Amino acid sequence: MAPSAATHRAEETPQTADPLVSIEGLSVDFDTPRGTIHALRDISLEVPKGKVLGLVGESGCGKSTLAYSMIGLLAENAKVAGGAIRMSGQDLAHLGPKAWRDLRGRRISMIFQDPMTSLNPVTTIGKQMIDIQYREPGSRAEKRARAIEFLEQVQLPDAAAKLDVYPHQLSGGMRQRVCIAMALLTRPDLLIADEPTTALDATLEMQIVTLLRELQEKFGCSVLFVSHHLGTVAELCDEVAVMYAGEVVERGAVREVFHTPRHPYTQALFDCDPARFRQATRQLPTIPGTLPDLRQPPAGCAFRARCTKAFARCAAEHPPLYTAGPGQVARCHLNDPAEDAA
Ligand code: SF4
Numbered sequence: 001m002a003p004s005a006a007t008h009r010a011e012e013t014p015q016t017a018d019p020l021v022s023i024e025g026l027s028v029d030f031d032t033p034r035g036t037i038h039a040l041r042d043i044s045l046e047v048p049k050g051k052v053l054g055l056v057g058e059s060g061c062g063k064s065t066l067a068y069s070m071i072g073l074l075a076e077n078a079k080v081a082g083g084a085i086r087m088s089g090q091d092l093a094h095l096g097p098k099a100w101r102d103l104r105g106r107r108i109s110m111i112f113q114d115p116m117t118s119l120n121p122v123t124t125i126g127k128q129m130i131d132i133q134y135r136e137p138g139s140r141a142e143k144r145a146r147a148i149e150f151l152e153q154v155q156l157p158d159a160a161a162k163l164d165v166y167p168h169q170l171s172g173g174m175r176q177r178v179c180i181a182m183a184l185l186t187r188p189d190l191l192i193a194d195e196p197t198t199a200l201d202a203t204l205e206m207q208i209v210t211l212l213r214e215l216q217e218k219f220g221c222s223v224l225f226v227s228h229h230l231g232t233v234a235e236l237c238d239e240v241a242v243m244y245a246g247e248v249v250e251r252g253a254v255r256e257v258f259h260t261p262r263h264p265y266t267q268a269l270f271d272c273d274p275a276r277f278r279q280a281t282r283q284l285p286t287i288p289g290t291l292p293d294l295r296q297p298p299a300g301c302a303f304r305a306r307c308t309k310a311f312a313r314c315a316a317e318h319p320p321l322y323t324a325g326p327g328q329v330a331r332c333h334l335n336d337p338a339e340d341a342a
Contacts, residue, residue, distance in 0.1 A: 019046035020189060020222045021070065026083035026093060028069055035295040039065045041246045042083070047190065052216055052223040054237035054254065056230065056269065060291050062246040063226045067194050069093065070224065071108050072100040087190070106135065109183035113195040115175035119167040125151075125178055126163030132182055150181040153218075154211060173204040180211065187219060194226045205229075209236050231275045234258055242266045245292050245302040248321070252328030262324035263332045264307045301332070309334060 028040040040062050047053050055063045068074050070085055072095060085092035087107075095103070112118040120128055129147035130140060138146070144163065151159035154177040167175055176196060183191055193212065197205040209232050216223050227233055233240055233254065240257050242250040242265065250263040261267045268287045270276065289306035292298050301307070301314040313333050322335035333339060 018049050020049045020087065021047040021092075022086045023047075023066075023070075024084045024086065026066075026069065026085060027081040028065055028074065029079055029081045030075070031077045031079070037294045038081075038297055039078075039246050039294060040069070041297065043246075043248055044083075045241055045248055045251065047222050047224055048239065049222055050220050051238040052213070052225055052236055054233035054240040055224060055226045055243060056228060056233055056240060057243035058228065058269075058287075058291065061243040063228075063243055064194055065246075066243070067110075067192050067224060067226050070190070071104055071110050071192055073104075073110075105132065105188075106186050107188055108190045108192065109186065109188040110192040110194065111176070111179050111183050111196045113198050115172065115179045115199075116167060118179055119175060121167055124164055124166055125170075129163070129178075129182060129185065132185060136186070146185070147181075150185050151178070153184070153215065154178070154181045156181070172200055173207065176200065176204075176208055177211070180208075180215065184215060184219060184221075188221055190222050190224065191216070192224045192226070195228070196225075197227070197229070197232060205232060206235075212236060230258075230269065230273045242269070245297065246294055247302060247331060249303065249331040250324075250329065251321075252325065256325055256328045260325065260328075262328060262330035262335055263303075264309050264334075265303050266330075268306075303332075 023043055023045045026040055026043040027038065030037040030039055043066060055066065057063050065074070065078070069080070070092060072092065080093045083093060090099070126144065126147060129150070130143045133143045133146065136143065147163060148159045151162055156162055156174060156177050162170070162178070167178075170178065196212075197208050200208060212223065212225075213236050225233065225237055237254050239252065240254050241248050242257070242263065244265045250257060250261065250266045257266060261270060272285050272287060274284055287306055292302055292305065298304065299318065300316055301310070301319050304310045304314045307314065317333070319331045319333045321329040321331050324330040324335045
C-alpha cells in the first residue's frame, strides 16, 4: 500500500462530469440523552448520473444515515449541522415536509433491508401498487395493468395473480422483487437501496443484484447501493465510497479501489471479507478495536487506534482526502507525497 508517485493532496473528491446529486460538506448530528453524536462529518460525495455508487463500511459508520438524509427520512432527533445535498437546483438537506412529499417516491425512491417491514401486511400487493400511483394519471384498470407490467419487469412469475395476494404469502425474495417494482413504478431519477439483500440467502442475493443491474441499465436511473457485502458491491457498482466513523475515507472506481486500496481501513475490510478465504476456517478475522465515540471524534485520523500503519502525524493532524490514483482519493497521510520525501 505504498503511495504512488502520482499521489497529491486533493482539495475535494473527484468531480463527476454531470452528477445527479452533489453532497457538499454534509454534517448530521443526533441529539441523545448521553450527548450529541456527530454521525456524519463533512461528507462530500457525488452520485453520478446513470451509474451505481456503492457505499460500504462497518455497522455504525454512517452509511444508512447518509442514505436516509438523501430521502428526507432522518430520525426526529437528527439535525443537519452543515452542508447541502444538491439535486436539480434543490437542497435536499433543507427541504420542508411538503417539498419532500412531492419529491419522495417520484424522483427519489428507496428499497429497504427488510421487505416485510416496508410492505403493508394487511393489504394486497395489487392495492399497494395501485395506491402508490395516486399522483399518476389514468384509470384504476390502467394502474393495475401498469402494476402487472412492473411485476413482470422484476421477473415475478405469474405476475397478474400476485396482485391478489398478501405480503406474507410470498417468499422473502419475491417480496423484495415487489419492493423493487414499487420503487421503480414512478421511474425515479435516484434509487436508494439500503442493504436490500441482507435478509436473503446467497443465491437470492445474487439474483436480486443481477436484477438490479439489469433494471438500472434499462431505466437509466442512478443507484446508491448501501451494503457491507463487498462481493455484491464488486458485482453491481461502478464506483464505491468507503465510510468510517461518519467520514468518507476512500472513494473511486470499483476496479481501482478493489484492486489497489489506498486506505488501511479499506484494506482491512478486504482482509476480513469471508469470500476471499479459500480454506474452511472456524474463526473469521475481524478488525481489532471498535469505532471511536462519535460524541467526541478523535483529533487526527479517526482510524488511528485500529490502524497498523499509524505514525506520529496521524495523532495530531486530521488527514484530508488525498488524490491516490486516477479518480481515486483516500483520507490517509500515507498518500501525501510529502511522506515519500520525508
Ligand atoms: Fe493509519 Fe495514519 Fe493513514 Fe490514519 S492517516 S489510516 S492512522 S496511516
